[in-house]
Amino acid sequence: MGETTVPILPCRTLQPVLDFYTPLGFEVTFLQRRPNPYAVVERGGIQLHFFGMKDYEPTASYSTCCIRTDDVDALHTAFRSGLRAAYGRIPVRGLPRIGALKDTSYGARQFLMTDPGGNCLRIAQPIDDDPRHRPAPRGTFPRALHHAALLADSKEDLPGAARIIDRALGIQDEEPTPTELLRLLVLRADLAQRSGDTETSRRAQAEAETAAGRLTAGEREALRDDLGRLATLRDGM
Structure with a gap:
């Protein structure tokens, strides 16, 4: 055949x-x-x-x-x-x-x-033999990243994804890990730039750059995709 x-x-x-x-x-x-x-x-x-x-x-x-x-x-x-x-x-x-x-x-x-x-x-x-969606991860911030990414990339619901990230970043009684914070901020900058909200994108990029400076070498390697996206966003402004 x-x-x-x-x-x-x-x-x-x-x-x-x-x-x-x-x-x-x-x-x-x-x-x-x-x-x-x-x-x-x-x-x-x-x-x-x-x-x-x-x-x-x-x-x-x-x-x-x-x-x-x-x-x-x-x-x-x-x-x-x-x-x-x-x-x-x-x-x-x-x-x-x-x-x-x-x-x-x-x-x-x-x-x-x-x-x-x-x-x-x-x-x-x-990268896996099973093409079905995995369950949302446990944890406030990984869960927010999971749902926001699905809304943005599978449904093109940029405002909905942005609301999820903004709620997560606004939580007062729980803090994300350095890697979670970097990923949240890069995704927020990406969503803003895709929506034409240059001011919000610039602000999130600046905060992401600060967060990136606090990462260890191992964390930077694990987040190479996110850091690459941050560089692309910066070049595209």
């Missing part, structure tokens, strides 16, 4: 989408302008097809696909570098954008990337 599944994704016009993918190392292997706009881009084993829809609204798109890889860290690094070269910065909000690399609660290490057509690519490397 030699079946292959190929996603066919919508966009308003082809050229902005093609201009997005080519700096990321994709090659345009097919392009048709008429009678129906259609294009194909390929990079290694990744093949994406696009069709044009004149009245399509990218900001209202729900189209998505999952790309499974055995080296998600390498793809994240390559795509970030390509985006920086193309846009002069790494876009983290609006269209297009690239999200944080992180280990999820459902057995995958992944990041999300959304192109100018509003198509969200979920680029994932399995």
